[in-house]
Structure formats: C-alpha cells, structure tokens
Amino acid sequence: MINGESYKVVVAEAAKNALLASGVGEIFERVFIVGPIMDGERCAGAVGFSVRENKFYVFKAKATLVAMGGAVHVFKPRSSGEGMGRAWYPPWNSGSSAYFTIRAGAEMTCQEVRFIPVRFKDAYGPVGAWFLLFKSRATNSEGGDYMVERRPELGNWGPYGRVKPVPANLRNYLGMLDVMDGKGPIYMRTEEALGKIADTYKDDPKAYKKKMKELESEAWEDFLDMTISQAILWASTNLQPEEKGSEIAAAEPYFIGSHSGASGAWVSGPADLQTKDTAPDYFWGYPNMSTVKGLFCAGDASGASSHKFSSGSHAEGRIAAKSAIKFIVENNSLPAVDAASIESLKAEILRPMENYEQHKNATTDPEINPNYLKPRMFMFRLQKIMDEYAGGITSQFKTNGPLLTKALELLAFLREDSQKLAAADLHELMRCWENTHRMWQAEAHVRTMLFREETRWPGYYFRADKPKLDEEKWHVFANCRFDPKADAWEMRTRPMKHVFPQPQEHEMLGG
C-alpha cells in the first residue's frame, strides 16, 4: 500500500477526533469552496457548493484558515492523451488556495517560483532513493554525467552555484542543458548503481545472489510505496532495473508553497523571531495571517517558506490555527455579510449550470456548442497559453518579456470567455471552478515573471531576455496583489532580510 495513503488516514483520524469528539467542531466533506466572502477589508468566510447535492453553502466565520493546497495542470502536462492527468503533484489540487487569497485581496509572494521536480519520465517515480541510497548517476545518450560535465555552469549563478547540495533548480538546469543540446534521453543508471553495490559481494556467490535480491526488492518497493504507476510502467515495458537504465525528465511546472517551490500568500511571521530590522516588514500581529484581516494560510497556501513537506505543513497548520484562535478571541464579532452580495455570488457560481441549461439544445453534441465552452476545453486553452508563452515543457521552460506580454493578452480573452463556462452536472461545475482557479494562478505567475527582470531560478524557468542573476536589484521578494475594487494588479518588491546572521563565504563553501 502507498505509505502516504496509510499514514494520512492516521493523521485524519486525529484531526476528526479532535474536532468531533471534543464537541467543538463540525466537518463538511464533498463541499467545494469557490471563494471568499468579505466584510470590507476583513475576511468573513467562504462560499461554495456541494458536489453531491444541489446545495449552495455560505460559511460565515470570524477567521478563515486556507489550506487547500497548491496547483497542478496550470501548464500543459507531459501526459496529454493516454494517461492524461498523471502528474507528480495531485491533480485535485487546482489552485483553490491561490484563488481564495488573491480574490480576498491578499498580497501574494514568490508567484514566479514554480516548482519542477526531475522524476522518472512519464510515471513520476521518485529519484531520491536512486541518487542518495543507491548512489546512482544520471547520464546522457553519450554517457556523459551532466553534474560533472556541466559543473562550470554553476559558476554563473552567484553564491548559490557554490553551495552544497546544489540548489534543486540548478541541478535541473544542468540536465536541461544536455536535453537542449540534443543529448537526450537522460538515463538514471540503475544497472550501473546496482551492479556496483553487488560487486562488493562478487567473491561469494551466495551472498551476491542474496544482495541482488534485496536490492531488486528495494528498487521496486521504492515505487510501490509511493508511485505505483512507475512500477506499472517498468513492468509494462519489461524494464529490469538491474539490466538497463530508466529515463528521467523534468516535470511540468507546479505551484506549491512547500518542497522546493515557494509560491503562496505573504503572511506575518512570529513575533519572537523578529529582529528590529525584520519586524516592520515581516510581522503584523498574528503569525501566518495574510495581509487580509482574519485570513490565515498554511501548507502550500503560504509562500516563501519552502521545504515544509508533509510534517512541516502539519506543523504550520497548527501554528496558523493557534494564531487564528488568538485573532478570534481578540476580534470576537461575527463579520457582517451583505445578503445581496451573497445572492450575486450564488448566481455567479452557478452560472455554468445556467449557461448549459439555456443553450444545451442548440447542438446535438453537448461538448460542442456555439454559446458555451466546457471546462475541459477551457483547461486545454489555459494549458496551451502557459506551455507556449510562459515557459512550459514544449518551450523548454524558456520565456521572455514579449512572450509573457502575449500570454497576458491571451489570458484576458480566456477570462472573458470564463463567463461562458458550462456545466451539465455538479461534477462539471466543480471542474469549471477548478479551472477558473488555475487561470488566476496562471495570471499571478505570468505577471510576476514579467515583473522580475532577471533569471534567478534557471531549471524552473529562464527569461531569455534577462538571462542573468541580478543580485543588486533583485535579491528581493517579488509580490503581487489583485485589487478587487479596481479589478487591477499591483506589483511590488519586499526586502529580503536575515533573521540569522548572513553566512560568510567560507561557510557557504563548506555546505
């Protein structure tokens, strides 16, 4: 069984018991949250709908904690026909956190910092065990190891090219340079790595056989515990890891506040970790509260605090919840929500069903209609824009100012057409809103890549018109905010300040 599948149930049980057994809480499942409701500048809760019954939900709250994950399928995935939807990040995380915070008017950070993991190609099996446990190399079609042959390239990326371990995006970049030079495929040399380990037992045939069996089991279990589809792909292509290597590739871009991504809301830090210097910029009363009063974020929803992974996200959820309770105690009034605005949100959220009902008889095929578009086609349009103009897989993660400007032009048309989304049932209604959420994540991403006039994360994206790191001007956060009243985006920088003394050059070299 998948390890995460097993342990998530344990974590969920503790959460459910805490809420239900104590009598303080209630849980609504199968309710899709569309967006925020506001009382002026304060978040007043959320609206959404049941994906199983014809019910529109209004949740009025004194504080709201957003933890709805990051976003995948904003960019065209590698799996676009057979296996469509297969990605490294779970397909149900569709940018709901980003949409919620953006539409509430919260300041967002690191929206340009997408995450691209390198994984076994097409089934996204983890590479960590191979690189770290089995000490495997990855080589190009000519047998060259990009981590060795491309090493001088690291010198072009300031102090970050000299740290150990090499930053995730730079490791990606060295491999991408080989691919762009036409030296693919890149193979994880599983046969070489297993052979080397087994070699140490070559004088003892019995021990050798035992060791090989053990290694083979470990190799397969690594996938079966985490990414069963990779084991299926190996089995269906007759791949024996001890006999030949297996392709690895950079995945399509994802948006997550955890792992080696950083996108999310700009939130207050804790009071006690601030210095005199950082406090004015990083602290505004309640840890993990966004710039919107009463709106808290955790996990993939909060930005600039990477490498949280699963347990760190759990910890951050606890920190944010405690802070939110403090906020409630100190602001103990139910925000006022205007009934007319709720009715208008209800009409807007259900519009895709209205569009479908009104126009469904115009054609004989419900998928094709001159008056509406279905969420699936809408998603393809979004993914094409992002892939071709904003540095997706087919443009080898490269873009530039004019391409990004063109992307914004096309995204504006897409936003206009989002009014014509149509849903035949509740499931499609959810798909309509998931893809609208993705569209807003896309726009925040494009605008911030355009704003940051440098290339800082080659291997995630490369701005060909600004191909270098610019420490003097851009060693700062690039933040954005959507002003709901003006229907306009504002871009700004925030200073990068140190809570801990800055490491000296020799410390960075020492890793």
Next chain:
Amino acid sequence: MPNFETVTVETDLLILGGGMAACGAAVEAAYWAKQQGLKVTLVDKAAVDRSGAVAMGLSAINQYVGLKDGVNTVKDYVDYVRSDLMGITREDLVANIAPTWIPPYTCSRSGASPFGKTSKATLCTRAAGSS
C-alpha cells in the same frame, strides 16, 4: 436549471482543506477552541481521509533537522532552505516551522499558549494524548 438550496453555517474558525496543514490546524484549533468556548468548522472538497498530496503518495518527511540530538541547528536548516531557493526565503517562517516537525505531537513552539503562560509540560501531555 435545478433549484439550489442556500445553506448558511455560522462558525468561529473556518478551516478550508483536508490535507496535512488542515489536519494540523484542526488538532490545534480544537484544543484552544474548547478552552475558549469557540466553534471550529472544517470544509473539504473530498474526504479528509484521502485529501491532500500525502494520500496520493507525496509522503516525504524530508530534512529531519535533528535538533534534539544536536545534529543540526535551526540556523543550519534556514541556511540550507535559503540557498536552495537561490537566496530568497522568509527565514522567520522557515525557522518557526522547523523545530515543530517530527514527531508532530511533541513539545514545540506551537505548545506555548497564545493567552499567557501555560506550562509546556501540560501542553505536551495534552499533545501526547491526542496523537
């Protein structure tokens, strides 16, 4: 078009999501909400048992800092994260989360009361019981 009934729910804290962050939030919020007489509502688009990135296999509990065993310091960890993100990171946020990591229900920064002094020992007992 079918008629949609409007269901209005009033609560104190609204937690949106059902993954690791939302589950951590639920555990912590329930404790303080009970003490303060508040209500907590969690809403998930699917089912909490299988929500989030972990349930589909992204179960990484990476980079155990090992503070207790003196393996690393919080600063070591912050330096690592900042460098991996090419120099751009909120050190205060990273440092705030780091010591709370593993196991999720032990003494932590999160254990201090937001309402004045509560003994850490009490909170640890509570936390151990809830896991």
